[in-house]
Amino acid sequence: MTMKIEVEGCDTIPKLFWHQVKARDTRTAFREKDLGIWRSTSWAQYGERARFVGMGLVKLGLARGEVVSVLAETVPEWLYADMGTMGAGGVTNGIYPTDSAKQVEYILSDSRSRFLFVEDDEQLDKFLDVRARCPDVRKAFVFDMEGLNDFSDPQVMPFGELLELGRAHDAANPGLWEQLVAASKAEELALLVYTSGTTGPPKGSMLAHRNVIFQIMNADAFVPMMPNAEQLAFLPLCHIAERTFTTFLPLRSGAVANFAESIETVSDNVREVAPTLFFAVPRIWERFYSGIAIRMKEATWIGRTAYRWALGIGLKVAEAEIEGRTPSPLLRIAYRIADFLVLDNIKRAIGMHRIRYAGTGAAPIAPDLIKWYRALGVDMREVYGQTENCGIATGMPDRIKLGTVGKVAPSTEVRISAEGEILLKGPHVFMGYLNQPDKTAETVRDGWLHTGDVGFVDNDGYLKITDRMKDIIITAGGKNITPSEIENQLKFSPYISDAVVIGDRRKYLSCLVMIDYDNVAKYAQDENVPFTDFASLCRAREINALIQAEIEKVNREVARVETIKQFRLIEQQLTAEDEELTPTMKLRRKFVNEKYKTMIDGMYA
Numbered sequence: 346m347t348m349k350i351e352v353e354g355c356d357t358i359p360k361l362f363w364h365q366v367k368a369r370d371t372r373t374a375f376r377e378k379d380l381g382i383w384r385s386t387s388w389a390q391y392g393e394r395a396r397f398v399g400m401g402l403v404k405l406g407l408a409r410g411e412v413v414s415v416l417a418e419t420v421p422e423w424l425y426a427d428m429g430t431m432g433a434g435g436v437t438n439g440i441y442p443t444d445s446a447k448q449v450e451y452i453l454s455d456s457r458s459r460f461l462f463v464e465d466d467e468q469l470d471k472f473l474d475v476r477a478r479c480p481d482v483r484k485a486f487v488f489d490m491e492g493l494n495d496f497s498d499p500q501v502m503p504f505g506e507l508l509e510l511g512r513a514h515d516a517a518n519p520g521l522w523e524q525l526v527a528a529s530k531a532e533e534l535a536l537l538v539y540t541s542g543t544t545g546p547p548k549g550s551m552l553a554h555r556n557v558i559f560q561i562m563n564a565d566a567f568v569p570m571m572p573n574a575e576q577l578a579f580l581p582l583c584h585i586a587e588r589t590f591t592t593f594l595p596l597r598s599g600a601v602a603n604f605a606e607s608i609e610t611v612s613d614n615v616r617e618v619a620p621t622l623f624f625a626v627p628r629i630w631e632r633f634y635s636g637i638a639i640r641m642k643e644a645t646w647i648g649r650t651a652y653r654w655a656l657g658i659g660l661k662v663a664e665a666e667i668e669g670r671t672p673s674p675l676l677r678i679a680y681r682i683a684d685f686l687v688l689d690n691i692k693r694a695i696g697m698h699r700i701r702y703a704g705t706g707a708a709p710i711a712p713d714l715i716k717w718y719r720a721l722g723v724d725m726r727e728v729y730g731q732t733e734n735c736g737i738a739t740g741m742p743d744r745i746k747l748g749t750v751g752k753v754a755p756s757t758e759v760r761i762s763a764e765g766e767i768l769l770k771g772p773h774v775f776m777g778y779l780n781q782p783d784k785t786a787e788t789v790r791d792g793w794l795h796t797g798d799v800g801f802v803d804n805d806g807y808l809k810i811t812d813r814m815k816d817i818i819i820t821a822g823g824k825n826i827t828p829s830e831i832e833n834q835l836k837f838s839p840y841i842s843d844a845v846v847i848g849d850r851r852k853y854l855s856c857l858v859m860i861d862y863d864n865v866a867k868y869a870q871d872e873n874v875p876f877t878d879f880a881s882l883c884r885a886r887e888i889n890a891l892i893q894a895e896i897e898k899v900n901r902e903v904a905r906v907e908t909i910k911q912f913r914l915i916e917q918q919l920t921a922e923d924e925e926l927t928p929t930m931k932l933r934r935k936f937v938n939e940k941y942k943t944m945i946d947g948m949y950a
Contacts, residue, residue, distance in 0.1 A: 357529040357554035359432040366392030375602040398429025401511030409434035412456045416440040417464035422488040426462045438537035439583020450475035457481045465489040531555040549779035556735040559772040567740030574600035574622040589736045590624045615696035624704040633695045635839035655687035659720030711833040712747040735773040749807035768793040821852045824906045838895040855911040855948040883914040911948035
């Protein structure tokens, strides 16, 4: 018997979206901040705008199965473009807003995009630079025309004009939109997600409606479906994790997404919104923790003592929960007092005092960091998955187990290959890579998705990931070392933003460190360490001693072969625009190894 994959009787994204628009009508779908005030958009408004986008695209000649790309930050218009495109029978493809013009050209050409939505003049410039080499693109639509008042180009249309065009086409063709939505099929291509490509150019992962609907149907195994949940939308929507949490899961739960003003204002916006449901990549969780760790270093003696006392009680409660024990009545009372006097203030300082579910995923995280949040009373759980399985593959059900990524999702099979690689099977496994049959055949064999991750399933059925297959270090002495575990412990330091452990076929391990500029600069000012810019800060003897001390803390916790003997600081401040970082802010190990080869060789000279 084949499994019925549908939510509310709907087997495609447009059908489910349109069903919810009619069912929810005036209820709030999301909010965005405008002139200092959070303004609401109802499901009816969301639906109308998406409908007019879709009808405008149809009027301009979009055919079923053609690709429409979106190049913008996380804004509500992204969702109108997304739902409008899919409703009209098109395929949505997101492009990272940090991508260069050259990368935009590659993705537009590879996906054969017919239309392109851009956020503003800055993103439009990238398209204008390369459009001569992208003949498939008929038109570009601009969400925000500020700075483009005097600009006129037959290939460029303001977003407002597209909506008007769609409104007119809808009025002239009553019932056409409903027909297009009803014509969508579960096995058809719904969206393309280009993986950030830590090796080689990005690959377009093809996800069917069926893949997404299966994940929406399954998500409550790990993520509570709270209809009144408040969440914050801030990660790039072209990443499957943010798209799942902001766009897809609310189609079932009805949770309200609040759009952050920008990635820089996330810590302020999270305090204003005080979300009940929050998903972030480890880098964001590390940043919140670092902020508190630094504040505690500056606190009065009384403040520091109170924090250590309260956190100590919190850790005892967290450890009991992790071990599946009920904390003693005395400990529960002590925790209530600690929460009232100290911990609640810390949660409020990071906007986490109303949290019912905190998720982390998309990269490995230090178990100690999860424990710290749980000690505060933030129910943090790790989820694991990848673009190729449309998001979530494993998560933490009732009991959490540190150092693992949880149990396999319902209707999902897991198997460990002879090489130790994690293989997955289920209705969420993608259709393959666009235009790359060889890579698809390598990745999916006999229905099993080869994840590229190495790990094992423990006796309780929890999956532990040790590393990426291609990242495992084999030292000159023949020892196998998984660098990500050591790197996670290093990143737990408030002074270290990222680290790459090196040592493949070398006699010992070394490390390249990216400092957390704000925290290290503050330390330098407090300790009267003179510096003029980022590079001079990295060269200061006192700063090298500070990082050395942080590395020594980790060295004390690992086996002798895993200790780091040498390190160097990367002397430039990296942003998502730099080739060293993926759009999800992970250091590209291969690229870093090549670019800093001289520096690395110097550590072994």
